[in-house]
Amino acid sequence: MARGRKGNPISGWLVVDKPAGVTSTAVVGKVRWALNAQKAGHAGTLDPAATGVLAIALGEATKTVPYITDATKCYRFVVNLGAATNTDDAEGEVIATRDSRPSDAEIEAALGQFRGDIQQVPPQFSAVRVDGERAYDLAREGEQMELAARPLFVEKLEVISRPSADQVELEMICGKGGYVRSIARDLGEALGCLGHVAWLRRVWSGPFRAEEGISPDEIERLSRTPELEARLLPVEAGLTGLPRVEATPEGAVRLGHGNPGMVLGNLPWGTEAWAAFEGRAVAVGRYQSGELHPARVFVLPPAR
Structure with missing residues (x-):
């Protein structure tokens, strides 16, 4: 049993x-x-x-x-200029330093290459899997890895303040899979002064x-x-990024059993959407000619 x-x-x-x-x-x-x-x-x-x-x-x-x-996310972070660390943040060991410091204009000019669709190499200390093992586990053992670059869409990357010659505060809005530590590392390299994250705050994530x-x-x-x-x-609240359609009573029953169900809406064929009935989520799936073909079905109590 x-x-x-x-x-x-x-x-x-x-x-x-x-x-x-x-x-x-x-x-x-x-x-x-x-x-x-x-x-x-x-x-x-x-x-x-x-x-x-x-x-x-x-x-x-x-x-x-x-x-x-x-979903899109927003980060505020400060980059320490003049030093690289093995973790790309202030928690790590300093592995190289430079005396040069960029001007505000040089920082503004360098940021352009980190906007839009970019390729980003994850930090050595990250959860990326390498031959079945986490990169951070291998990094702790002293192993240096050639991690593959990954695509990232950066909608916004702007200077918020320049607290000192040794620091710059930035705000970034990006898509899935972004490593702020990699942005700090690569910006420091582009500026010729090296850099790492001093502190980092996720301001919002999707609707939260x-x-x-x-x-x-x-x-x-x-x-x-x-x-x-x-x-x-x-x-x-986790579905606000998807279109919503309303299930008919019969459609809600069918969707609840994992079958295509009739919904009220007019979406392009194949659009991913979620169906509601009496205010509650019933299923997420693909819209096809007046029906939702469910991929995920919810088991929720009626709205109170």
Whole structure:
């Protein structure tokens, strides 16, 4: 006889404003414990030293994680100029230094090559897999790797301030898979002075904003209380980047069983969309001639 999953079948999103010094995995564990949730995961990791938006999906919301992972994100960060580190951030060991410092005009001119569709090599200390192993595990053993460049779309990369000759504060809006540490490293190399990330904050990720996030301390204070559960955003919050169509009553039943169902809408053939019925998400799939062909089906209680 199969064992039931421990915890409560809670579904929704909790936006956490992650502080520095804690891993994303640890935050997920704290949230899952505090809500006694059966299932939890995050939509895009943050380095331990980074702060800002860490969106935690619970229950059925985990089915919408890919849509937040793929969403546009905004980062604020400071680059320390004049030194490279083995981790490309201030947590690492300095491996090279330069005395030169760029002017404001030189920084502005160099940023252009990091906008639009670019190719970016991940940091040596990253979660990229190399022959089945994580790059950061190999890097800790002293191995130098030739990591393949990956495509990244950078919508915006601008100077926010120049605190000193040794630092520049930037804001970047980018697509999926961006490494801020690589931007700092490559900008420093382009300027001829070297560079690494001093601090980093994810300001927003898709629909989720840091200023709306809850701190881990507050999560602990409100653990196992209705007040914490009240902070959850609905599963549908993870679908705001997709078109919405309304399922007919019969269509909702068919979609709920994983079959194509009739929806009210007029989208181009093959468009990925989500269907709602009585205000709740029913399924995500492809629109074809008045029907949604489901790829993911949600099991949610009726709206209260």
